[in-house]
Amino acid sequence: MILSPEAITGPVFEQADVCIIGSGSAGSVIAMEMAMAGYSVVVLEEGGPFTRPDFNKKERDMLAAMYRQRYSDDLSILFYQANCLGGGPVINMADCVRTPDAVFHMWEKNYGIEDMSPARMSAYFDKAEAILKTDKIKDTQLNRNNRVLKDGSTSLGYRGDTFHTNREHCVECGFCPFGCPYDSKQTTMLNYLPEALAAGAQLYVYARADRVEQKDGKAWRVTGSILNPVTKRKMAAVEVRAKVIVLAANTINSAQILLNSAIGNESGLAGKNLLIQPHTMVSALFDEELKGYRGIPQAYFCDEFEKVDEDIGLSGFRLEGGFTTPGLVSTMMPGFGPGLKERMARYNNMANVVVLVYDQPCGQVTLNRYGRPVISYQMADATRGAMISGMREAAKVLFAAGAREVMFAHEVPTVITDLSELSILEQRGIEPCSQLVVSFHMQGTCRMGADPATSVVDSYLESHTVKNLFVVDASISPSTVSSHNMLAIMAIAHRTADYIITNKEKYFGSTV
Numbered sequence: 001m002i003l004s005p006e007a008i009t010g011p012v013f014e015q016a017d018v019c020i021i022g023s024g025s026a027g028s029v030i031a032m033e034m035a036m037a038g039y040s041v042v043v044l045e046e047g048g049p050f051t052r053p054d055f056n057k058k059e060r061d062m063l064a065a066m067y068r069q070r071y072s073d074d075l076s077i078l079f080y081q082a083n084c085l086g087g088g089p090v091i092n093m094a095d096c097v098r099t100p101d102a103v104f105h106m107w108e109k110n111y112g113i114e115d116m117s118p119a120r121m122s123a124y125f126d127k128a129e130a131i132l133k134t135d136k137i138k139d140t141q142l143n144r145n146n147r148v149l150k151d152g153s154t155s156l157g158y159r160g161d162t163f164h165t166n167r168e169h170c171v172e173c174g175f176c177p178f179g180c181p182y183d184s185k186q187t188t189m190l191n192y193l194p195e196a197l198a199a200g201a202q203l204y205v206y207a208r209a210d211r212v213e214q215k216d217g218k219a220w221r222v223t224g225s226i227l228n229p230v231t232k233r234k235m236a237a238v239e240v241r242a243k244v245i246v247l248a249a250n251t252i253n254s255a256q257i258l259l260n261s262a263i264g265n266e267s268g269l270a271g272k273n274l275l276i277q278p279h280t281m282v283s284a285l286f287d288e289e290l291k292g293y294r295g296i297p298q299a300y301f302c303d304e305f306e307k308v309d310e311d312i313g314l315s316g317f318r319l320e321g322g323f324t325t326p327g328l329v330s331t332m333m334p335g336f337g338p339g340l341k342e343r344m345a346r347y348n349n350m351a352n353v354v355v356l357v358y359d360q361p362c363g364q365v366t367l368n369r370y371g372r373p374v375i376s377y378q379m380a381d382a383t384r385g386a387m388i389s390g391m392r393e394a395a396k397v398l399f400a401a402g403a404r405e406v407m408f409a410h411e412v413p414t415v416i417t418d419l420s421e422l423s424i425l426e427q428r429g430i431e432p433c434s435q436l437v438v439s440f441h442m443q444g445t446c447r448m449g450a451d452p453a454t455s456v457v458d459s460y461l462e463s464h465t466v467k468n469l470f471v472v473d474a475s476i477s478p479s480t481v482s483s484h485n486m487l488a489i490m491a492i493a494h495r496t497a498d499y500i501i502t503n504k505e506k507y508f509g510s511t512v
C-alpha cells in the first residue's frame with residue numbers, strides 16, 4: 001500500500017522486518033526482493049508519487065516536483081538528484097551500462113571486496129536487465145543530435161556505439177528527464193515497486209528519514225518526519241522499528257543520515273571520498289535545423305578516450321549525445337542577457353555533446369548547523385586536464401559533423417568557428433565558477449571495503465560497526481562503478497538482498 005500524508009492524522013509507528021530509506025535504484029530492488037521473500041517491509045520515501053498522468057512535459061513543473069538540485073559549497077558544481085517515489089530511474093536518461101570486469105577486479109585487489117567477481121555479478125546484472133527489459137538502441141532510433149556525435153566521431157575514426165536502455169515501445173518524444181508520459185521508460189515505478197506492493201510492502205511517501213538509531217550494537221529504529229506535500233514542513237513524526245535497516249537514500253543523503261545519526265562512522269569516512277563524474281557540455285550551431293530535443297535524448301556515446309584497468313578502474317573521459325528542453329539548455333549556453341537570447345533563438349539549430357569525466361575521490365559531504373548536507377569538491381589537476389581534453393575532442397567531433405560555431409559553457413562567452421582557436425580552452429582553464437560543471441552520478445561517501453579503518457560498510461554492504469544496518473546505494477562505490485550507475489546499483493542491491501535472505505537466521509532470528 002502507498003501511504004500519503006493525506007491519510008495520516010497523527011504520529012506514525014510501524015514495526016517491520018525490514019525498513020528501507022529511499023525507493024530509488026537500490027531501495028526499490030531491496031523492497032521487492034525482501035517483500036517477495038515474505039518479509040514485512042516498510043519504505044520511507046521523502047519524495048512524492050508521480051505517475052504517467054502527472055508527467056506534463058513541462059520542465060518548470062517537473063523539475064520542481066521530482067528533483068533535488070544542490071550546489072557545492074563554493075557554488076562551482078551543480079548536483080542533480082531525484083526526489084520522488086522510484087528515485088533516479090523515474091527522471092534519468094535510461095542508459096543501462098554494466099560495470100566493466102576490470103572495476104570488479106580492481107575493487108578486490110585494492111579494497112579487499114569479496115565475492116564480487118564479474119562471474120558472480122553476472123547473474124544479478126542479468127536479473128536487473130530482464131526486469132528493466134533492457135535493449136540496445138537501434139541506429140535508426142538516433143535523433144539528429146546523437147547522429148551528429150556518431151557522424152563526427154566516426155569520421156575521425158573514434159570508437160563509439162548506441163546505449164542499452166530500459167525503454168519499451170518508445171515513441172521518441174524526448175521528455176525522459178521529466179518522467180515518461182507514455183510509460184515506455186521501464187522505471188522502478190513499473191516493475192520493482194509494484195512487485196513490492198503486491199507482496200505487501202508499505203510505502204510511505206513524503207516521509208523523510210532523519211535518523212537511524214542503534215541499541216546494543218544493532219540498528220533498531222528509524223525516526224523521521226511526514227512532510228506536508230506542498231510546504232515540505234513536518235506534519236507528523238514517523239518511527240519504524242525493524243530488524244534490518246537499509247539506507248538507500250543516494251550518496252549525499254545517506255551520508256547525511258549517517259552523520260546526523262552519529263552511527264556507523266568509526267572510520268571517520270562517512271561523507272568522505274566523494275566522486276562526482278563531473279560533466280560539462282559543448283554545444284554547436286549548424287546551418288540546418290536539427291531539432292535535437294526530439295527523439296531519444298541520450299542515445300550514442302564515444303568511448304575512444306575512456307580507459308579501464310585493474311589498477312585504478314575507469315579513467316579518461318567519454319562523449320555522449322545529450323540534449324534537452326530550452327530552460328535547461330539555456331543554463332549550458334555561454335553568457336547572459338542579449339547574447340544568450342540570441343543563441344537560444346537558434347535552439348532548433350543546436351547540437352550538444354556531453355563530456356563525462358572520470359574522477360578520483362576528491363570531495364566530501366559534511367553537515368551544516370541545521371544538519372543539512374554541505375558538499376565540497378576540489379577538482380584534481382588530472383580531472384581538469386581530462387575535462388579540457390574532452391572539450392577539445394567534442395569540438396573536433398562537432399566541426400567534423402559540419403558545425404559552424406562551437407560554444408563552451410564558460411561564464412565569459414567562449415565561441416570558436418575554427419579548430420585553430422582551440423587553444424582558448426587552455427587559456428580559460430577550468431576555474432571554479434567560471435564554467436558549467438554538473439554532476440548526476442555522485443558516489444563514494446559510504447565506501448565499501450574489507451578494512452573497517454578505510455571503509456564504512458563491508459563487502460556485503462553491512463556497516464562494519466552497527467550490525468543489521470546496510471547501506472545499499474550509489475554511495476558504496478570506492479571508485480566509479482560504470483559510466484552510468486543505475487544498473488550497477490541495482491545488480492549490487494540484488495546481491496545484498498540475496499545475502500540477507502541467505503543469512504536470514506542471523507538477521508531475523510530462528511523463527512523466520
Ligand SMILES: Cc1cc2nc3c(=O)[nH]c(=O)nc-3n(C[C@H](O)[C@H](O)[C@H](O)COP(=O)(O)OP(=O)(O)OC[C@H]3O[C@@H](n4cnc5c(N)ncnc54)[C@H](O)[C@@H]3O)c2cc1C
Binds near residue numbers: 095
Ligand atoms: C537527470 C539524471 C539523469 C541520469 N541518467 C542516468 C542514466 O541514463 N543511466 C544511469 O545509469 N544513471 C543515470 N543517472 C544516475 C542514476 O539515476 C542514479 O545514480 C541512481 O538512481 C542512484 O541510485 P540510488 O539508489 O543511490 O539513489 P536514488 O535512485 O536517487 O534513490 C534515492 C531515493 O531516496 C530518497 N531519499 C533521499 N533522502 C531521503 C530521506 N532522508 N528519507 C527518505 N527518502 C530519502 C530520494 O527521494 C530518492 O527517491 C541520472 C541521474 C539524474 C539525476
Ligand code: SF4
Binds near residue numbers: 169171173181297
Ligand atoms: S523518449 Fe521514449 S522513454 Fe523517453 S519520455 Fe519519450 S517515450 Fe518515454
